[in-house]
Amino acid sequence: MSIFSIGIDLGGTNLRIASFTSNWERRGAITTPTRVQDGPGAVLDDMCAAVEKLVAQCGGRGDLVGVGLGSPGPLELPSGRLVQPPNLPGFEDLELKTELENRLQVPVIVECDANAAALAECHAGAGKTFGYHSLCMLTLGTGVGSGIILNGRVWHGFIGMGGEAGHVPVYHDGLLCGCGSRGCLEQYASATAIARAGSRLVTIPDAASSGKLALTARTIAEAALAGDAESRQIYEGVGEALGIGLASLVSTLNLPLYIIGGGVVAAWELFAPTMFAELDRGSYIYRLTKPVRTTVPEAGKTNVLPAELGPDSGLLGAAMLPFFQSLSS
Amino acid sequence: MSIFSIGIDLGGTNLRIASFTSNWERRGAITTPTRVQDGPGAVLDDMCAAVEKLVAQCGGRGDLVGVGLGSPGPLELPSGRLVQPPNLPGFEDLELKTELENRLQVPVIVECDANAAALAECHAGAGKTFGYHSLCMLTLGTGVGSGIILNGRVWHGFIGMGGEAGHVPVYHDGLLCGCGSRGCLEQYASATAIARAGSRLVTIPDAASSGKLALTARTIAEAALAGDAESRQIYEGVGEALGIGLASLVSTLNLPLYIIGGGVVAAWELFAPTMFAELDRGSYIYRLTKPVRTTVPEAGKTNVLPAELGPDSGLLGAAMLPFFQSLSS
Numbered sequence: 120m121s122i123f124s125i126g127i128d129l130g131g132t133n134l135r136i137a138s139f140t141s142n143w144e145r146r147g148a149i150t151t152p153t154r155v156q157d158g159p160g161a162v163l164d165d166m167c168a169a170v171e172k173l174v175a176q177c178g179g180r181g182d183l184v185g186v187g188l189g190s191p192g193p194l195e196l197p198s199g200r201l202v203q204p205p206n207l208p209g210f211e212d213l214e215l216k217t218e219l220e221n222r223l224q225v226p227v228i229v230e231c232d233a234n235a236a237a238l239a240e241c242h243a244g245a246g247k248t249f250g251y252h253s254l255c256m257l258t259l260g261t262g263v264g265s266g267i268i269l270n271g272r273v274w275h276g277f278i279g280m281g282g283e284a285g286h287v288p289v290y291h292d293g294l295l296c297g298c299g300s301r302g303c304l305e306q307y308a309s310a311t312a313i314a315r316a317g318s319r320l321v322t323i324p325d326a327a328s329s330g331k332l333a334l335t336a337r338t339i340a341e342a343a344l345a346g347d348a349e350s351r352q353i354y355e356g357v358g359e360a361l362g363i364g365l366a367s368l369v370s371t372l373n374l375p376l377y378i379i380g381g382g383v384v385a386a387w388e389l390f391a392p393t394m395f396a397e398l399d400r401g402s403y404i405y406r407l408t409k410p411v412r413t414t415v416p417e418a419g420k421t422n423v424l425p426a427e428l429g430p431d432s433g434l435l436g437a438a439m440l441p442f443f444q445s446l447s448s
Numbered sequence: 449m450s451i452f453s454i455g456i457d458l459g460g461t462n463l464r465i466a467s468f469t470s471n472w473e474r475r476g477a478i479t480t481p482t483r484v485q486d487g488p489g490a491v492l493d494d495m496c497a498a499v500e501k502l503v504a505q506c507g508g509r510g511d512l513v514g515v516g517l518g519s520p521g522p523l524e525l526p527s528g529r530l531v532q533p534p535n536l537p538g539f540e541d542l543e544l545k546t547e548l549e550n551r552l553q554v555p556v557i558v559e560c561d562a563n564a565a566a567l568a569e570c571h572a573g574a575g576k577t578f579g580y581h582s583l584c585m586l587t588l589g590t591g592v593g594s595g596i597i598l599n600g601r602v603w604h605g606f607i608g609m610g611g612e613a614g615h616v617p618v619y620h621d622g623l624l625c626g627c628g629s630r631g632c633l634e635q636y637a638s639a640t641a642i643a644r645a646g647s648r649l650v651t652i653p654d655a656a657s658s659g660k661l662a663l664t665a666r667t668i669a670e671a672a673l674a675g676d677a678e679s680r681q682i683y684e685g686v687g688e689a690l691g692i693g694l695a696s697l698v699s700t701l702n703l704p705l706y707i708i709g710g711g712v713v714a715a716w717e718l719f720a721p722t723m724f725a726e727l728d729r730g731s732y733i734y735r736l737t738k739p740v741r742t743t744v745p746e747a748g749k750t751n752v753l754p755a756e757l758g759p760d761s762g763l764l765g766a767a768m769l770p771f772f773q774s775l776s777s
Contacts (some may be wrong), residue, residue, distance in 0.1 A: 132687060167639040193733075193736070195604055202736070253606065267700070269598070269603075274598075274700070274701075275700060276702020276703060277582065277702060277703060277748075278702065278737065278748065279702070280702040280703055280736075280737075281700070282702075282704035283702070284699060284700055284735060285699075286699040286731065286732060287695075287696045287699050287700060287731070288618075288692055288695050288696060288699075288730050289617075289620065290620055291618065291619055291620070291692055296732075297733055298499075298732035299696070299735065300729060300730050300732055301729070301730075302730075302733060305704045359648070363617055363620055366617050366629070367616045367696050368700060369616060370612045370613060370615040370616050370617075370699070371610070371611065371612070371613055371696070371697060371701070372603075372605060372607040373604070373605020373606055373607065373608070373611075373612070373699055374605060374606060374609035375606040377718070393493075399630050400629060400630070400647065401617050401630075401631075402615065402629060403617070403625075403627035403628055403629055404522075404609045404612060404614060406628065407522070407531070407609075408607065408609075417761070419606075419607060447732045
């Protein structure tokens with residue numbers, strides 16, 4: 120057997136644990152509901168039981184490099200303390216790293232889930248495919264997560280809150296965000312924001328008569344693709360907000376690659392045209408460095424691409440953490 | 449004699465050259481008008497003559513570490529090519545580094561002037577005073593320059609255009625910027641923007657009768673301090689735009705220190721209250737990490753402070769470049 124690590128993806132709904140080799144090949148995986156209502160102790164126990172099972176499958180602890188955990192934010196890093204996770208009530212101030220290390224007696228590295236996903240895209244996704252070591256990834260899901268990778272490593276900022284681009288203000292005095300500020304990107308480009316916009320505006324064909332079709336980012340995308348004008352408009356709004364947010368990131372970071380991931384990216388063709396138009400309008404650096412075609416990355420240019428890895432990028436990124444820690448220490 | 453380096457600050461009006469020791473003590477300095485109208489060759493000749501003179505004063509080339517040049521952007525780095533400098537007509541595509549190295553036969557490092565100023569603040573200004581190695585500095589002058597220092601080194605981005613925070617969009621579809629975009633921070637927080645706002649709004653006492661008082665950022669600040677309501681409002685607007693821009697930077701970078709410099713910082717007391725209020729409103733990370741008092745930096749907090757070094761920070765930062773290059777190579 121060869122060396123391996125264990126990644127844990129702590130979600131508000133599901134807890135996913137998997138083992139990976141140093142080539143990022145998956146060996147084994149366990150998925151179980153996150154028992155949020157049973158409290159942190161129960162969830163930690165579930166994590167540890169799954170880790171032990173996967174370690175045994177891989178031949179024991181001798182070849183285990185470490186355990187990496189991707190968690191919803193905000194987190195304090197590298198201490199690995201959950202601050203006020205909106206989707207994990209009762210988990211406030213949980214010392215994820217310490218609690219897991221005490222239970223498992225192996226090194227555990229905790230990372231924000233969006234950072235873990237960005238790390239995976241860098242080393243096993245679009246970054247690897249096109250040869251970029253620095254990138255910023257926006258994950259459009261329930262919220263808008265983001266992660267910044269500089270020279271192959273996560274940029275944490277001074278207390279682990281670097282790369283919270285979902286809370287970059289895109290419209291001054293815009294919609295109220297769960298974070299308490301107004302006009303955050305998250306309020307315009309998350310699946311939640313799309314569904315909310317839909318509930319106000321959209322008339323999906325057949326939905327009124329059947330009364331059953333749930334308004335989600337996906338059903339609104341389907342309506343848009345079927346030609347519904349208001350649904351199309353909602354996604355154009357997503358693109359505009361993303362373009363403004365990207366203009367801000369491009370002017371600040373000047374990275375060669377920006378990646379859009381998360382469930383909403385399935386609707387790329389619906390939001391990408393306005394996203395690129397707004398980015399072109401909003402950033403002179405982008406205008407100076409845009410590739411000839413937006414679909415083909417170019418060396419020395421500012422490339423914006425959809426994520427290559429699917430929803431498992433956070434899990435893979437979590438498993439990468441012990442390898443990189445091990446390399447740098 | 450001990451080792452030294454030469455810094456060059458290329459401005460649209462003045463060309464300043466100085467020698468510094470490795471303790472950042474200034475040894476000699478030469479200032480001369482930038483002969484923009486005589487073309488790049490004349491300006492390069494002036495630079496080289498001054499460098500040779502200062503080198504001779506310092507005892508010759510034996511102890512010369514190198515020459516650093518801070519230039520207005522946009523620049524392509526590390527190649528050191530001027531792209532389209534708005535204040536240096538006729539200097540488009542000038543290969544600053546190559547031209548100077550060919551003339552001087554010593555290593556020359558070219559850096560954006562705002563990055564050089566940020567580097568100086570990090571190692572000899574507010575960063576040094578308070579023990580921070582990562583910061584972002586905004587320089588409020590004719591435009592709004594900015595530089596990002598991560599772990600003591602300039603963050604360039606992939607082609608040297610990192611840290612162009614003056615072009616972060618703060619108001620969507622706001623005022624047209626010289627860069628061609630709308631709503632850039634520069635259009636609200638530069639000395640130029642303040643003077644323009646003044647020319648539209650302000651009635652400075654005695655100005656109308658004498659007809660002589662020029663409306664500049666400084667005279668508007670004086671009027672504001674004297675109680676003029678419209679002048680005060682202009683600086684409140686500067687503060688609001690800075691607060692929005694800082695909220696974007698704080699959410700993206702999560703740095704422990706943001707520094708405001710440039711001529712406009714003299715009016716700190718006029719814009720700081722609205723700047724902090726807007727930053728508090730606009731960034732949950734700031735709310736989680738703000739210091740008890742904004743005037744005293746605190747460890748583990750997000751601190752926003754006025755620059756410590758004056759207008760010479762760009763010159764000192766330019767002179768620092770060869771030392772850091774030498775350390776890392």
